[in-house]
Amino acid sequence: MYESNGEKYFIVDSHMHYWNAAPDNWVPGAEQYAKGWIECFHAYQGLGPPETHWSIEHFQSYSEDDLMKDVFEDGHVDVAIFQPTDLKEWYKEGFNTTEKNAEMGKKHPGKFIYNTNFDPRDGDLGLEKLKANVERYGSIGVKLYTAEWNNGSRGYKLSDPAAYRYLEAAQNLGIKNVHVHKGPTIWPLDKDAFDVSDIDHCATDFPELNFIIEHVGLPRIEDFCFMATQEPNVYAGLSVVIGGLMHARPNFFAKVIGELLFWVGEDKMTFGSDYGIWEPKWQIEGFVDWDFPDREEFSDFPRLGIAGKKKILGLNAARLYGIDVPAEYQLKDDTQLVAGA
């Protein structure tokens, strides 16, 4: 919960992690990838305020206590949604798995939601694992990293037949929310790996599922916006937008938020800190205080008020995940929150 100027914000961190990227978890022979991955993440942290930067050692492997303090005690978060990314070709026990998240989360009842994941290239075994994870962890969301390396393949499209088979299975198992994270590689490598047109097909063909595009499709914000405006079940996940731009590039941040408000709208934008890349505290406090710079170039963007910020910081994700929000945090006029997820 965060309170500012007498307004109370219920905070759902809809995109965060508990990873182990320390050298003892690097797969022999793949050390350079494991190291390159975590150093890339660490460079992202460099875009946040200097006082929130961590040493690379701390960043590789933060503790349970660090997470609980950064996210809940200091970070204002009420409910956090774990988004796993396996990367088992590079990290022995995985980078950030459903199992590890749940192992830690069970000590803190009510604080976490465990999303799971799948890889359409894993065949029947992968489907069994998905089923087992859904049953064991009660997952209603999945995180898909389409650039994951898997047995010589550098990635997949969500419009692949195998992906459709998994999406159907996931839907039948009760999955509601599909978080998609595009990365730099795909098969074949000559295609644009960040292209989001595959999600356009899925969103049309799976109208019961919600597709939350993490990092708002960065670096393809424009393609994401064109798609989102046509698909009622596509959402903008703001991880990286707030963390990567609000402090480092305030003008670009204002433009990107303005475009998202225009194309996607405040009912379909969800906050995610991307912890441990960035701590939620400064992101939430800064976003609550944020407004467009008072300049002509920003004048025709839709405005973002307190109600919109409440939706983005928690109420929208609470709706997607069926999280009970106490009355004091609800919008005063319920009609401000559009139903229909």
Place this chain on the structure above:
Amino acid sequence: MTAPVTAGSARSTAPGVTDVTPGAPRADLLRALETVRDPELDEPITSLGFVTSCTVSGDGDAEIRLRLPTYFCAPNFAYLMVADAYDAVSALPGVRRAEVVLEDHFASDAINGGVAAQAGFVRSFDGEAVSELHELRANFLRKAVMAGTDQVCRPLLAAGKDPAALLAMTLGELPPSRALERLRQRRADLGLSADDGAALLIDPSTGAPVLPAAVPLHLRKARVTAVSIEANSGICRGMLRHRYNNTQGQGETVPPGD
């Protein structure tokens, strides 16, 4: 690939320069590299800070070292930058042999080796790619045309021009600007009309004029495309700075504002 060695001039005097004759002065190398762009960001690799070093020996052996914001930057775009740098430098009269080395990247070996062997993308990534990168490049040129359209239209709109009036305008009616020059070049690269009589608002995929009813959406799309590229550029610059401890690249420039 070899280029004939000609008597080079000795006009290059910047600090740290390998100033040689015969062979191309380093300043020529840098100028050649300024023509190489990051296709996603539509900006020269020099001003982005991607050129770690560029040197040329007395015999005309040029060595270019490139760096990128992350270890995992998309390999197809990385390949294009390395290959374009190789072509640009090799074409200089004073360069006998060019070597371009992409540093600190997961696919450095495949890219550097492939470009040196003039193997093309498909052969450089054996079994992992099915075509060369012409379509990828064209796709990003189309985005650059959209962003460029925003850059030349926005001042007109801010000055009170009616969006519908833009429909009747030709490129020749626009006031001269760097943005306009750039837009013309990108359109020409795509084989689209770019002369004075060419329509300002066209569909970059087909070259067809935009229909009246589609103008507001076209301008909005142009604008979000420009915002997207700018935001990516901002993130890439920030990551590069962090990754390389604020060391400047050759020819790096800091954009005004943020």
